[in-house]
Structure formats: C-alpha cells, structure tokens
C-alpha cells in the first residue's frame with residue numbers, strides 16, 4: 001500500500017496534511033468474531049474544522065491520534081472537544097512511537113490529564129512499523145458501541161462529504177443511520193426534494209468497490225450522475241423515494257467564508273480561464289464563494305471567500321498548478337459589518353468598498369483562540385496577543401512545562417501574519433487553533449494609498465485606528481522602494497478619508513539612455529527595446545504611473561502569512 | 567563587438583544576399599568597418615570582441631591580415647560590383663594601432679582596390695594614445711587616414727587607473743598635437759564618465775582638457791557596466807560602486823555645458839562636433855540605416871535590411887575563410903516593423919530627430935513633459951530637448 005493512502009490530492013500529499021475527509025471500510029476479526037469497521041479520516045487544520053464536525057456527527061466513537069514526538073497541539077484540543085460534544089467514545093492513541101524523538105510517556109501523561117483517564121489507557125502505535133495497530137483495532141471493537149439505527153425503518157443516510165470527480169461526476173459519501181439503501185432504486189434528497197437514479201452504490205476498502213446495498217451503520221458512497229456538489233449537499237439526508245423517511249436527520253450548518261481576497265489574473269486576458277477554473281473548483285468545494293469584481297489597478301478578477309488562510313493558500317495553489325494561471329492576490333481581509341448613523345447597514349468584503357459618510361459602528365469578527373506552548377514562551381505569546389488586541393480568557397497547565405492559553409482576538413489580527421509571528425517567537429513550538437465566536441464593535445478605519453493623488457484600490461485596508469499610521473507609513477515606504485522612478489516625481493500618500501497620514505516621494509528619473517550605439521550594438525539594442533516594450537505592456541497603470549506587476553505582488557504579499565502545516 | 571550575438575537564421579556559406587537586399591546598394595550610402603580584435607591588455611570595463619596575445623593561441627597577425635583580405639574579396643563577390651564607391655571607412659577595435667601603420671595601410675588599400683573610394687571619403691582609425699607616435703601618425707596620414715579617434719577616457723591619473731588604462735594623463739593630448747602635426751583633418755577624443763573613483767572635479771578637468779586640446783569632435787560616454795566584464799564582477803561583489811544615474815545625469819549636463827561653451831554642438835546623445843563637417847560620417851551612416859560591410863572577427867554588417875555578424879574568435883574566423891566559406895555566424899532579415907523600430911531607436915538619438923510622421927502618437931504628451939523640443943515640433947519634427955536626451959530610451963519606448 002502506498003504511504004498516506006487516504007490523502008489523495010497532490011497538495012495533501014506534499015504538505016503532509018489532510019484537507020478532505022476520507023472514508024474507509026475494513027473487516028476485522030476479534031476472538032473469532034468478524035466485524036466491519038467503518039472509519040473516516042478527518043483533517044486537523046482549523047480551516048477545516050467544519051469537515052471534522054460533520055464527520056464526527058456520523059460516528060459512534062473517535063480515535064484521537066497524537067504524534068508521540070510532538071505531543072498535543074491546539075488542534076488536538078479543538079478536535080477532542082468536538083468529539084466530546086458529540087458524546088463519542090474516545091480512544092487516545094500515541095502514533096509514531098518508532099521515531100527516536102518520540103516521548104510516549106510524557107505525552108501519555110498530558111493526554112490522560114486532558115481526557116481524564118490513566119496514562120496506561122493511551123495506546124501506542126506506529127503507522128510505519130505497524131506496532132500496536134492490532135491492539136488498537138481490538139480496542140476499537142471492544143470500546144466503540146455498534147451502530148444503533150433501526151434496520152427495518154425507512155432509509156435515512158447522512159451525507160458527510162461530496163466530491164466532484166471528472167470521470168464519475170459527484171461522488172457522495174454517506175453513512176446509513178436507519179434502514180438500507182440498495183442499488184437500482186430511486187433516492188430522494190430530503191432538503192431539496194430532488195430525486196435521482198442511483199447509478200452506483202459502494203464502499204471504500206480502500207479503493208471504491210460497488211456494493212448491492214448499504215445497511216445500518218455502514219459508510220460508503222453513492223453516485224447519481226449529478227455534476228455539482230451543491231446538488232448533493234453535505235448534511236442532507238438521503239432516503240428512498242418509494243418508501244421515504246418522514247423526518248430528516250439533524251444536518252450541519254453551512255460553512256461560512258471568513259476570509260476574503262481579490263484574485264486577479266496577471267494577464268488580463270486570462271480572466272475567462274480564471275472564471276472557468278473557479279467554477280470547476282466549486283464543484284468540489286461547497287465552502288468556496290466568489291463573485292466578479294474589478295479593480296482600477298488590477299483589472300477584472302474575483303472577490304473570493306475562504307474558510308481561512310490555509311484554504312485560501314490551497315485554492316490559490318490549485319488555481320496556479322492545476323489550471324496554469326498566474327495570479328495576483330490582494331491582502332486577505334475579514335468581513336466587516338458597518339452600521340451608518342441613519343441605521344443602514346453594509347457588509348464589507350472588500351476594503352475599497354468601505355462606505356464613506358457618517359458611520360456609527362463597525363463590527364468585526366472575533367475568534368476564541370487556543371494556544372498551546374512550552375511555558376518558557378508564555379510571556380512572548382502574551383506580548384504578541386496584546387499587540388494584536390487580544391483579551392486573555394484563561395490559562396491552564398497541561399503539565400509542568402506546557403500551558404494552554406485562551407484568548408479572544410479579532411480574526412483580522414490572526415489573518416495578518418499572526419501564525420508566522422507565533423512560530424518565530426516560540427521557535428516553532430506553539431500551536432494555534434481558533435473558532436469564530438461572533439463579532440465586536442471596534443474603532444476601525446479605512447486607510448487608502450494614493451499614487452500621484454489617485455487611490456490604488458488594491459492597497460486599501462481596514463485597520464484599527466491605532467495601527468492606521470504604521471500601515472500607512474510601511475506601505476508608502478515599501479512602494480517607494482518597489483516602484484521604479486518615472487519621468488516625473490510621484491508622491492505616495494496614505495490617507496484616512498481626506499486626512500494624509502504618511503507621505504513618501506519617488507523622485508523623477510533623470511537618466512535613462514544607453515551611452516553608445518555602434519553598428520554591432522543595433523541588433524542587440526533593438527532586442528532590448530522589444531523586451532522593454534513587452535515589459536511596459538505588462539505594467540499596470542495607475543493614472544500615468546507605471547507600476548510593474550512585481551511591485552504589486554511584492555507589496556501585497558508581505559504581511560500575508562503562510563498558515564503552514566496543521 | 568557585442569557579447570551576446572542574436573542568432574536567428576544561419577547565414578549561407580557563400581554569404582549570398584537576396585536581390586532585394588542588393589537592390590538597396592545603389593539607393594544608400596556604403597561604408598566599410600574593419601575590426602582589429604587585438605589589445606595589449608583588457609580594460610576592466612570593456613566587453614568588445616578583442617583578445618590579448620595570450621588569448622590568441624599563437625594566431626599571428628599575418629594570417630589575420632590574410633583572412634581580412636579574403637573577406638574583402640568575398641564581399642566583392644557577394645556584392646557583385648553593385649556596391650557604390652565607399653564613402654566612409656572606420657577601423658575599430660580592439661586597438662587598431664596594435665597593427666603597424668603599414669599593415670593598416672594594406673587593409674585600406676585592399677578595400678580601395680575592391681570597391682573604390684568616393685572623392686570625399688572619410689577614413690578613421692581608433693587609436694590608444696600610448697600606441698601611436700609622431701612617426702606612426704605620419705605614416706597613417708600618408709596611407710589615407712584623415713580622421714583619428716583617440717581613447718583618452720580621462721585627464722586624471724586616478725580615473726585612468728580605476729579604468730585600468732595604460733596611458734598617462736598627458737599622453738592623449740600629446741597624441742592630439744602629434745596627429746595635428748601629421749595633418750589629420752579630424753581628431754576625436756573619447757571620454758568615459760561616472761567611474762566610481764571619479765569626482766566632479768575630475769570630470770571638469772577632463773572636459774577642460776578636451777576643450778583645450780583643439781579637437782573638432784568629442785565622444786563622452788557614461789560608463790556602462792557590461793555583463794561578463796571584470797568591472798561587472800567587482801560591482802556584483804560590492805567592491806566597486808555601480809555608476810549612479812543621478813551622478814551620470816549631472817556629469818552629462820556638465821559635459822553639454824562645457825562642450826557647448828567651447829563651440830561644439832551635440833549631434834547624437836553621446837557625440838559633440840565643432841561643425842557639421844566634423845561629425846563622424848561613418849557613425850551617422852549606421853544611425854541612418856545605410857549599408858555597410860563589417861570585416862573581421864565579430865564584425866556586424868547591414869545591407870538592405872539584412873544584418874549579419876561574423877564569428878567572434880579570430881582563429882575560427884581565419885579557419886572559415888581559409889576553407890573558402892563566409893565567416894558569418896548568423897543573420898537576420900529585418901521586417902518592416904523591425905526597420906521602423908530601428909529608425910526610431912537610432913534616429914531619435916540624433917539632433918535633428920525624425921519627422922513626426924515617422925513616430926508614434928505619444929509625441930504631443932512628450933513635448934508637454936518637456937522631453938521633445940517645441941520648436942522642432944512646430945516644424946513637424948520630433949527632436950529631443952536636453953532633458954529628453956537624458957531620457958532618450960524612455961522617449962523611444964513611448965514613440966515606438
């Protein structure tokens with residue numbers, strides 16, 4: 001079997017992460033008694049928590065896998081709490097005990113402390129050598145309760161994932177709760193009332209294998225020929241059209257985009273390709289939202305909503321790699337709710353659309369963040385959260401030398417360079433998880449960046465009042481260094497409304513001429529000129545100022561963080 | 567010549583040209599360039615196609631001369647008697663005066679024998695100041711040379727040292743006097759400005775020296791850090807500062823001021839002359855898209871929209887000619903668009919500029935920006951202002 005069997009996307013395999021849940025069915029015999037284990041592998045990153053929660057809702061128990069060389073991470077806690085909320089039986093397991101750096105004893109203590117069990121209850125396995133895996137499977141059979149659904153009732157199956165496949169259309173992953181689904185019958189999607197012919201029904205073990213029927217407790221897939229994941233909605237209940245269930249299972253809340261960014265093709269003529277690529281990704285990613293927008297500086301593009309920064313990075317990478325597009329992305333921002341003095345309200349997903357006029361309140365999303373860290377770095381993390389407008393909610397020691405810090409933080413502060421800062425201030429030891437918890441009213445302003453008096457929409461940002469000045473000065477300085485000198489002087493200004501808060505100047509270029517041109521230089525010089533003219537065509541014009549795309553990319557990319565691995 | 571030769575079409579082994587290209591011979595002026603690819607030592611900033619004796623691997627001057635004569639014969643075959651009398655000859659390098667005066671005389675004679683000279687033929691040689699003397703200059707004059715271009719570069723010892731030049735500060739001026747005594751009608755001094763060691767005072771001293779020398783032509787070049795040179799490596803390593811564009815602009819303005827004050831007038835962005843007659847007609851021929859044949863290793867030629875260039879190393883050059891084939895390494899045929907672009911690229915660098923009908927629609931904006939001259943504009947021409955000369959490349963980009 002190949003390594004990382006269930007992580008099928010290139011990006012998952014490269015980054016060593018799981019983005020989409022995967023299901024697998026496995027026979028296991030304990031004490032001469034055959035069993036079928038239906039398992040779902042879940043992602044761990046905060047952006048994909050919704051994937052985890054809907055998978056957990058389809059289960060009776062959870063195996064909590066902790067890396068024995070790294071110990072508990074903030075995401076472990078988040079996923080553990082999700083499992084507890086679902087009343088699942090939890091089997092704590094330390095993996096990778098084959099690694100020389102593994103400290104199973106230390107981490108068994110931590111894990112036991114957290115769950116409220118004995119350190120000896122934590123199983124120890126190695127996915128690499130197979131050590132302890134049989135014991136784990138036996139333990140699953142022993143501890144996790146069998147499914148409790150009613151075999152005779154009308155069929156009810158929960159959709160926990162839905163994936164677009166170029167060859168087979170939408171493949172819908174389900175777990176049968178009650179009754180039975182059989183091939184060659186019509187099914188009914190309970191939320192939409194749509195009926196479909198079942199083209200294929202099957203289990204994953206570990207490759208898809210068609211099956212005649214799926215009964216209570218079984219996890220598998222079905223294919224109906226629909227082409228869009230939205231028609232096979234995650235959280236929906238599938239039933240039999242001929243003998244439908246009367247009541248749907250409790251579904252899931254839709255995943256809501258939290259982070260927005262403008263995506264523009266470097267080459268304006270690639271706009272239709274970008275649209276097509278997004279449409280394709282959408283087939284497979286119900287959490288993605290986008291709508292066309294245009295920018296005076298960047299041309300035509302899309303404002304795209306993501307679950308978080310990792311989601312953004314992955315989508316962007318897939319657009320570039322799988323669809324061969326070169327993109328400029330504007331700095332990511334959160335969604336603001338702006339209430340005007342006259343009571344009207346605006347939802348702002350693009351900073352350049354921040355309303356002018358009399359604003360009464362600006363609401364921004366906040367998160368509850370959990371940070372796990374060696375105690376040595378507690379001070380450094382508190383400093384960081386302080387500068388990011390955080391409020392300490394509480395602090396718990398996991399062990400003598402590891403602590404859990406809980407903060408309320410504006411989401412906007414987290415998506416701006418927070419993760420990198422956290423990692424660099426803690427030598428990479430701290431881990432972060434967060435969940436959105438609502439919004440708060442904050443003193444926020446829009447900072448515009450002007451080139452020669454013209455606002456460059458792509459650089460507008462919404463920041464806290466106290467940070468507007470530093471954003472304005474650093475952006476102005478950055479642009480002064482990035483934009484080549486022009487035939488005329490170019491003032492760069494940062495402004496809040498009509499108030500200028502920072503100013504830089506790009507001095508006019510004084511010399512742009514090659515000294516000599518001999519007979520032999522002519523071909524060479526013509527080639528150079530052709531190249532320069534080509535480069536000039538790719539310049540973005542802001543008024544009369546020629547801004548190289550590289551300058552846009554550089555100015556927009558610094559300060560956006562790399563969310564890294566889970 | 568240039569280090570990165572473009573390569574498009576292979577050149578035919580016999581060097582043959584199309585009827586279309588040949589037809590231009592009677593329409594345009596015809597000039598000859600002779601490349602002498604030898605130098606005693608290589609200057610750190612120089613990327614010309616030139617070789618020191620140790621780099622030549624035992625190639626002797628005689629076989630170089632023999633090959634040159636072979637290429638001249640080859641040209642005569644290709645042009646099939648359709649070339650008009652030669653209007654300009656330019657011997658460049660390298661250091662042409664690494665050859666003896668008699669050898670240079672031999673080359674010029676060979677050209678005259680094949681093609682004939684126009685009555686007013688201009689015959690120039692480049693020369694390093696330390697490589698000529700009273701006697702050799704008289705011999706050159708006697709051989710028909712009537713113009714000499716001396717690589718003075720700077721009047722200051724510190725700058726010459728930085729540029730790795732071998733001559734002492736006074737030598738170039740002495741050579742000017744010797745050339746004048748020898749009867750040269752036109753004398754040029756080359757200057758380079760903007761080297762890291764050069765102060766404004768050094769530059770003023772160089773300008774004073776050339777204006778006081780009584781020459782009728784000055785070329786003043788901003789130092790270019792050419793890829794692949796020793797200077798480029800030093801700049802990359804941070805040992806030497808790259809020339810600063812603002813400093814170069816100031817130096818250029820000083821040059822314009824001093825040279826104009828001495829009665830000269832610019833006629834191309836890096837060239838000033840005492841009179842129209844003192845201009846380098848050979849270079850003007852390049853800039854006006856006329857025809858010329860460049861003989862020698864790495865030399866470039868242009869006939870009727872076809873450009874070609876020879877192999878660079880003197881040994882390969884000699885070997886090809888010894889085999890009876892053309893020494894060309896590659897050629898390109900210029901499209902209508904290429905020719906248009908070159909016309910603007912070269913023409914706009916000259917004082918008279920180009921008719922407005924030959925340039926793009928950006929001219930009025932460029933005039934409003936102070937880069938094109940309003941008087942010339944009123945007369946229907948696009949011509950650079952002083953500020954426009956300093957920004958000529960961007961003007962050209964806008965107009966083409």
Ligand SMILES: Nc1nc2c(ncn2[C@@H]2O[C@H](COP(=O)(O)OP(=O)(O)O)[C@@H](O)[C@H]2O)c(=O)[nH]1
Pocket residue numbers: 003004007016017018044095096097098099125126127128129
């Ligand atoms: N040494 C060692 N490496 C392991 C073990 N289990 C998984 N890995 C490696 O850890 C990385 C992440 O594995 P994966 O199962 O995708 O992690 P997940 O996405 O967090 O569930 C991969 O490179 C695996 O090869 C183990 O027991 N020992």
Ligand SMILES: C[S@@+](CC[C@H](N)C(=O)[O-])C[C@H]1O[C@@H](n2cnc3c(N)ncnc32)[C@H](O)[C@@H]1O
Pocket residue numbers: 515516611612613614658659660661662692693694695716717718719756757758787788789790791792
């Ligand atoms: C073809 S070179 C050779 C002439 C002669 N060997 C000499 O050095 O005096 C002609 C002129 O080009 C100029 N030149 C050469 N390399 C240069 C560079 N890198 N930057 C600016 N001017 C340069 C110098 O002024 C030089 O005199």
Ligand code: SF4
Pocket residue numbers: 604605607608609612613614616659660661694717
């Ligand atoms: S002497 Fe002239 S051609 Fe020779 S290396 Fe120096 S600058 Fe170049």
